[in-house]
């Protein structure tokens with residue numbers, strides 16, 4: 445299985461990252477150190493996870509050189525107004541204790557008005573002004589690659605229909621046994637857009653059931669690996685980056701080891717994942733009172 449994918453910029457992004465969403469203060473730093481010790485060189489974070497300072501301190505304490513690390517962060521919904529983009533990045537950089545990011549994503553295709561959770565309709569309908577600011581940050585050297593997150597196909601097309609100077613390098617979306625999104629994956633491959641799988645185990649709500657699926661257990665037994673390793677390997681074999689979250693040292697170590705799956709076992713797991721009705725584990729549309737589902741067709 446690939447250890448890296450090469451982005452349009454030529455940069456190599458490690459296939460397995462530590463995800464730090466829902467990693468609590470006091471836990472996340474230790475998880476980052478365990479991960480770096482175990483060989484991870486990719487940390488997937490975001491401003492809104494509210495743990496960037498602790499992540500930054502752990503990185504510093506680990507002694508791993510900045511140039512050997514891949515750091516991703518994400519622009520929160522309240523900062524989509526063009527004048528707010530660079531200050532938001534600067535805040536993440538300061539918290540992480542670095543002067544550039546390897547990858548900066550628009551966290552959601554939803555813009556809030558500054559300091560509120562009220563939707564900014566114009567910037568939500570058209571994220572191009574926000575994207576142009578991200579392009580400027582690439583020119584300035586503050587971010588090496590830019591991308592999007594939680595964009596469905598129509599929303600990607602809506603953005604890329606503009607005359608972009610920099611194409612999105614990745615789209616980070618929920619991908620797991622319950623919501624494997626085969627159409628989005630196929631379309632993204634055809635269009636040279638790499639997907640990153642968040643909640644790859646099904647997040648804390650579904651992880652137990654994921655690891656208990658017969659097709660997952662079968663792979664684990666046949667290859668002598670753990671169910672989590674079977675699922676994480678499946679993601680990489682599908683051609684996506686995978687961002688498992690754990691704050692448990694043994695799991696952090698376990699999750700970093702991926703194994704090529706025999707085609708027949710891979711196909712059976714893929715078939716089982718895509719046979720049932722998709723079940724999304726993460727969907728804030730109601731909580732944000734959007735009045736529509738952010739993952740439904742648009743515009």
Ligand code: A2P
Pocket residue numbers: 463642643644645646647648651672673687688689690691692695696698699
């Ligand atoms: P914890 O952080 O307490 O170790 P996802 O990456 O899909 O969001 O899933 C994260 C959830 O899965 C967390 O609850 C995490 O628990 C749990 N988890 C992570 N790795 C493993 C593993 N190897 N085995 C079992 N559970 C795991």
